[in-house]
Amino acid sequence: MSDIIQELTIEATPENVFYALAMPDGITGWWSNHVTAELKVGSLTEVRFENGGVFKMEIIDLEVGKKVHWSVRLSPHDWEGSTITWDLTPISKGTRLLFGQHDLMVGDTGYSIEETRAGWEYFLGSLKSYLETGKGTPYVY
Template identity: 85%
Template sequence: MINSLTEVRFENGGVFQMEITDLEVGKKVHWRVRLSPHDWEGSTITWALTPISNGTRLLFGQHDLFVGSTGYSVVETCSGWEYFLPSLKSYLETGKGIPYVY
């Protein structure tokens, strides 16, 4: 539901809280980051799904990133997504993801 909050927690204690700012069930969701241990506050994460002939295309983006007080950089953010997105793909296609080990 638009304006509701969703929260993701990690084993190392990291908590991310996002507000849903746009939603079309089965098509797209946009999150505005409200709480993050990595200076993501204020950034927007977008997920858009499009049917294609052999499945579904996922278009992902994270916008309005900056280096804040923790020093967590855009490069580190990209490296994180480069790990988690293939894990998500594996999970969706095979039922088995690649858990991150802290």
């Protein structure tokens, strides 16, 4: 099993970062334009991609302006059973975001750890751009 950890600074309040990570209108600004989500522990966040690619993540921990934690329940890759964590810390220039994907099984039927890391780097850049400029680069179909 592998972990991916990435940290970045975003010039936005922790509350704005939180809503971009937890609410459908936020997620569609940086990840995919097909999202369903409910702001409640135990609910599923669903992110869809073309050709049937669907990610379903159960919200396992949630605190406005502080954290969003998901447990992956369905994925077109080897992500089932992994945990995705978004931890937010206020700083003078906005928010320090600590992203993690933990206990990730990769390589058998999905992407390599390098491909998965590169994908997250792309979408984390999209998240940062969305929050700082109002324009992210989500997957659109």
